[in-house]
Amino acid sequence: MTSADAFIAIRNVAKHYAEGDLQRAIFADLTLDIPRGQFVALLGPSGSGKSTLLNLLGGIDLPDAGQIRIDDRLLTDLSETERTRFRRRHIGFVFQFFNLIPTLTAWENLLLPLELNGLASPDRRDRAMELLDKVGLGNRRHSFPERLSGGEQQRLAIVRALVHDPLLLLADEPTGNLDAATGERILDLLLTLHQHAATTIVMVTHSREVAARADRILVLDGGHIREAR
Template sequence: MRGDPFIELLELSKSYQEGDRTHVVLDRATLAIDPGELVVLLGRSGSGKTTLLNLVSGIDLPDEGGVVVDGVSLHELSERERTLFRRHRIGFVFQFFNLLPTLTVEENLLLPLELSGRLGKQERERALELLDRVGLGARRASFPERLSGGERQRVAIARALAHDPDLLLADEPTGNLDADTGREVLDLIDSMTRQEGKTLVMATHSREVAHVADRVFRLDHGRPVELSDIDLVPPARQ
């Protein structure tokens, strides 16, 4: 028997206008994710994965339906309330790392803590410990431009967890990395979120990522469809 879901998508719809055409990205999508669950969203480019993450984080608003995270209906909140919710409860990992180039590694790491007003001694130590855990404790004074792609993404993971959010959203976190580095980063995300007991929603187009997931969904015509283990076996092996 499942308890209350941590994330609920309620008949979620989102479309974009492209000239005269309306491009439907999400069409009455419904989904429930449990606390501490690691969910992977699969889909081709343009299938609506990023849009779905933006809606779950409150960055964007649905045309219809709603998003409930930990009992909070995001679609009913104001812009400011959604931002503050995101600030305190959500961590982000992007495909292009999106570290702020003018801040050092340490400053990038501490920024979410500072924004949420929780930059105390303990929190700072915990954040730096995260940096040690991703193996970059010695690079805290470096600027992002000095780091490799894999290192930047490891800093981004640490940053996403620095303020101890309940939910981690990762948008193609390995999409810009080579295969080996991608695997390392994925393992890191997996281990760290599980250790910290966080809920993780990861969007990717790579089926190989699926092995770390508790459940895997494919976005099909704007709706998430759960895939079984059979579905996830590469065609050649079936």
């Protein structure tokens, strides 16, 4: 599915990895559009390239061929520094292993994206505090990540990814490392925040149940992408 006014437009993207002397194709010719504000779940077997696609969308990695356009900006044409600045301002990341900054407290972790973007105004700080309260971590704000439970860490990771109002949230198996009940609560939180801020979300998951709560389900397999819903 492609359209001219898509928020994310992936065109004929190819990506290979070297395995010894051999080049293994992850995708050979991937084309995909995602409209603004959509919650997309990305399914697929291990090694199918889900995380690679996420890294390409975040500008962390570059394709070997093809174009990626996000919000009318051609990511593949940006320099490394420009991609970093784009990522800093417009993208939020949530990882399976939370990946909080271990040397910053919960509150400082939340403030970091704001500071990096020069947005740490009193208003924004108040809003960040509200967000922290909303996810039930207001009283844990001075704790370092290692003192938080897995669920608390992931809640913090999600609000950190959203605190600077990104256009796009990329989540790599955000519930993969949590028990079912905590995973469910994290997903609720993600959906609530998504509905509230109308942020576009691309979430990699292995779970059909988790994927079922997304607006759209895509399956990546054998280098091809297909719509599952």
